[in-house]
Amino acid sequence: MEFNYFSVNSIFNNDITIVTKELLPEGFSGKGTARVDCSNKISIILDEIGWASAKAQQLIKPITSGSKLKLSDHILYLLTDPESSNGRGTVVGLLKIGRKKLFMFDLAGYQHEVEPLCILDFYIHESKQRTGCGKKLFEYMLQHQNVRPQHMAIDRPSEKFLSFLYKHYGLEHILPQMNNFVVFKGFFDHDSGEG
Ligand code: ACO
Numbered sequence: 001m002e003f004n005y006f007s008v009n010s011i012f013n014n015d016i017t018i019v020t021k022e023l024l025p026e027g028f029s030g031k032g033t034a035r036v037d038c039s040n041k042i043s044i045i046l047d048e049i050g051w052a053s054a055k056a057q058q059l060i061k062p063i064t065s066g067s068k069l070k071l072s073d074h075i076l077y078l079l080t081d082p083e084s085s086n087g088r089g090t091v092v093g094l095l096k097i098g099r100k101k102l103f104m105f106d107l108a109g110y111q112h113e114v115e116p117l118c119i120l121d122f123y124i125h126e127s128k129q130r131t132g133c134g135k136k137l138f139e140y141m142l143q144h145q146n147v148r149p150q151h152m153a154i155d156r157p158s159e160k161f162l163s164f165l166y167k168h169y170g171l172e173h174i175l176p177q178m179n180n181f182v183v184f185k186g187f188f189d190h191d192s193g194e195g
Pocket residue numbers: 053056057119120121122123124125128129130131132133134135136154155156157158159160161163164165167
């Protein structure tokens with residue numbers, strides 16, 4: 001994903017960047033107009049990739065946009081490819097997470113009020129899918145949050161994402177719920193891996 005009016009590499013220093021409600025790369029130190037300019041560009045990027053993600057998931061409107069992130073406590077990991085587009089860089093994908101208060105059923109059918117980290121939006125550009133980019137971004141998030149995949153809840157996972165979770169993390173046994181969130185066996189157990 002390229003942007004005509006600015007170079008992606010002028011905004012990001014690394015191939016994975018964390019963005020939160022300020023719409024600035026984590027650790028951004030610029031002031032004044034540099035700050036405003038950067039946050040405007042990131043807002044444009046999030047609007048565009050948010051739409052691409054929605055289309056890929058056949059949703060009628062995006063889950064992710066600049067204005068939505070600004071009003072949330074969500075954490076967004078953005079993957080870029082600095083080498084592409086003749087050295088201007090491209091945006092490859094996004095992974096958005098956040099905590100949600102949920103009522104979830106365990107394996108025995110007992111309901112619990114929990115506030116897990118949730119996967120809210122995950123998208124890799126069509127030209128890069130199935131080349132390991134999703135795994136790279138997901139692994140970065142797991143390490144950064146110090147969380148195991150089975151302890152996260154997933155908001156309406158697609159078939160591709162379910163396949164991804166099975167392939168890379170062996171997650172397959174879904175605990176039936178009354179909401180749109182999917183959790184796997186092991187969700188309620190933080191020690192032995194049983195759930
Ligand atoms: N069909 C089936 N499985 C797929 C597909 C596909 N078209 N694409 C990826 N996968 C799964 C498979 O398990 C695949 O392994 P395989 O190629 O050996 O079958 C594995 O993912 C590949 O791993 P990566 O290359 O690391 O994954 P990728 O970079 O493709 O990222 C992602 C995975 C994010 C699901 C990506 O395919 C994508 O953006 N899909 C479209 C949007 C989407 O479905 N997003 C998840 C929505 S749910 C949510 O956001 C909470």
